[in-house]
Amino acid sequence: MAAPAKVSEIQKLKQGFPQQAGVCLAVIAAIHILPKSHDPRDTFRLLFTVAYFGAALALLYLINKPRAVYMKRIYELQYAEGGPALEQTWRMYLAALNRCCSIVSYLLLAFVGANAVSILSKWMSAFSVLDPVATLAWWGSLAGIVLFPKWGKGYLSDVLQKRRMLQESVETSDFQPRNIATLEAEQDVPKGPPVELAGDRAFIAGGFKWSWDDFFKNCVIFGMSGTGKTVCVLNALLDGLMLSTHRSQKPPCAGLVLDPKGDFKKKIGTVCRKYGRERDIVIINPASQSETIRWNPLDSQDDELEIASRFAAALESVNGQGGDKDKFWIDSAKKFIRHAITLLRITNATGEPPTFAQIGGLAGSLKTVYNTCYWIADDDPRGDQCLAYFADEWADLANETRTTIQAFITNMIDPFLMAPYDTVFAGRSTMTVAEMIDDGKILYVYMPIAEKEAMSKVICTFVKMEYYREVLKRPDKDRPSFFLCDEFQVYFTAMPGKGDSDFFERSRQSKHANIIATQNYPALMKAAGDKDSVVNNLLGNCGVKIFLRNTDDKTNDYASKIFGQKLVAMASSNVSAGAGKNAGSAGASASRQYDQKVRPEEFIGLAVPSDREVHNYAETIVHLASRSAVSKEKLRWRMHTLQD
Incomplete structure (x- = not known):
């Protein structure tokens, strides 16, 4: 699988072989057009002659290896999502083309070089000693060029067969190669701020327009550590949800944020201040009596x-x-x-x-x-x-x-x-979860698992389940709400009837969005006690699945599987060379088969943000099943640190 192109790679490709070959052709054309002295001893005529043959020889060199390298990379990008079958076909075509071009370029190099020696010997006697060799090379290369269509028939036929085979493979496959303009557009990082308003309860993040309706059908994010799962994607979604309801004529959103690492404490403050909602922040933080509210899990109207x-x-x-x-x-x-x-x-x-x-x-x-x-x-x-x-x-x-x-x-x-x-979780609650939802509060539980893992799990499970209950008790509420959780596997509840998947099935009616992030599929399996039915039920209720770089095979296999399969053609060919009437032959055949629309290895090559490299974005492949037609989107999310 080809490595993903960087932002500047398309430009570099354009500046490579095509530009260099264009310069050589321009030099040759200019020398033909410019007026020249008829005096064979004229210095300028000599310079023009040297430049002419130099450009011609350089062009023939470019046609060989530089052209092969250029075409290989272009085809890698154009057919990156075509799968192994199409990759094999275009590689076979390029191999045949390279063989043919190599033979022709060497013959032309010998022909042009022989002409250069012959002509330059008229100016410089030193070249005269090479005249016999040049004459032999000239006649030999000329004979090779003239006779190539006959003795090289097998090579030419092979190229044509492979080209036809590639075209037929594309025509009979559910795939279309991308052109350079499309590639360049896909490689661009979205300009402007990481998050922009795009209408009532809608925003742009990752260069794509999202709406609350997408997240009412739940969203799960997969990404190994360091891939930008939090700094690029979660931060942008949190900011977008807050922005899109802040500018709406309808009530601003309520929300619950759970964060086992404790990274979101400052971010919540920043984003709430940004939209004038400082008073809507509610924090449960037992370590800070001045900051925390008092919340008793037993102080509830539930039975x-x-x-x-x-x-x-x-x-x-x-x-x-x-x-x-x-x-x-x-x-x-x-x-x-x-x-x-x-x-x-x-x-x-x-x-x-x-x-x-x-x-x-x-x-x-x-x-x-x-x-x-x-x-x-x-x-x-x-x-x-x-x-x-x-x-x-x-x-x-x-x-x-x-x-x-x-x-x-x-x-x-x-x-x-x-x-x-004993004081934070006892007595009358400062504010109940029901009041938080009704009043549009943003509840954040600051209990990092690095400090008190067991208590963090207990309290966050209590908070989460009561929040779920109160949301479900408010069907058709006007105020949207959301649940956002990083490293979700830490707080994953698999209890039958009270699990996260049970809530995800029913929360849409209450205008509630669930956005969860985890590292990989096995992390969820471990949290669910290796019950794949529980994990698959949870993921099956997520209409939006965002995949960042991952090296876990099970995660990538799962991701590849949900995108489904496409029809491809598996090509095969044979070529033989000979002389005389049997001057060579080639044959090709193709059989149709199915392959994954997105190969598992494609997720390994997704770009990640890096301070050491040029790009400050995370690449994602999105399975978007929250709309009328299921689609695949490849998005780039800029780093969004959510700092004051």
Whole structure:
């Protein structure tokens, strides 16, 4: 597979063989046209003669190797997406053409050189000693040129056959080679700012017009580390979403940003200040009491089962989502938490939500359970089921079973009992997720996994799932919202019925966009416990798939597969040489077959941003299935650092 052309390569190609050959032809034509003295001894006539033969010899040299190099690169670019079958065909054609051109150019070199020696010997006697050799070369080359159509018939026939075979291969394939103008346009980096407004809830990024409707059908971005996944693509999309709703007559967007690396903290501030939305930033950051809001995951209007399901998802996130060995314990913990929340909602003071400390206390002591149940009012209908669970099921569990369930619960809750989590995630919430969505807030959770990986997974899972729930509770809302997450595999939830793929299936009706980025396909598989059905379901719900450079075979194979196949022609040929009546022959045949529209190796060669090289962009191949017709777009995204 040919390497991608850089921005300047097309210009360099134009300045190479075509320009040099043009100069030689111009010199030859000018010498023919310019008036010359009839005196054979005239100095200027000598200079013209030397220049004439020099240009002719240079032109014949260019026709050989420089022309071959030029044509090879041009065909590589024109047929870059044609696949191996077409690549083999055009390489066979060029090989035949090069053989033929090489023979002809050497014959012409000998002919022109012999003429040059013969003519220059009239000015310089030193050339006279070469006259016998020049005469022999002249007659020999002339004979070769005159007889070439006969003795070189096999070579000529081979070129014509290969050329015809290439044309037929293109005509019978679902592929059209690109011309130089198209190549040059494709290699250009979009001018202007990295992000531009393009209408109501629409923007241009990567030189392409995007709309919120594209992202309502979800977007996934694949790219290995250092390919510009964040600095080129995610930054531009975040800026574009904010820009396109800032200038709209409709309400500005709400959003949730999760970032396991902590890179987006300054960016969120920058982009919100840029559009006058500083007051819309809401941050959960336990490390900064002055910056963070207080947010209690248990302070929610959702029912106990819904909140308990979030606990279960958080437990799976921390303990791994692949094994069935923990399923019983997680389901048992979920059941306990459900009834514990019910008990605390009944017995707590009015307006006081349950806390992690209270649930931990109930899980750790039967006595605490009995003491709390004592305060259930006799006429409260919610208490019967709650009492039945604790008295008839929880208390009767074998000690070993109950201890294991307690361990699952307390291991997750224990960090919430220590500073600063005991204050940030307890009591009444400063603002609920529902209020954030309704008021158009941008919620950012700053909990880098490098500092507290387990807590980061737990909190972000809680936040994400409540955000999902509140979005789905608002079908046909007017205010658009988005979820943006870098290194999504860290927070990937695969729990049946509560997983990310379940939400992605239904969020479009709520005018909600999901934009997630990950390094490769195996990263998602690992997070999902090697359940390919879960990963494929998630990706199947993403109408926009953006692929940057990747060296992972499984990712590239997946990317290549979704673009489908095209019809190509597999060519074969044979050529024989001879003399006399059997002066050579050539034959060709072609069989049609299917090949990938985008070969896996094409993703390896995509350009990446680099401070050491000229280009400051990332190349992407986009599978756009969010519109009426599925299309492939090859885009270049400029670096967009989102700095003040």
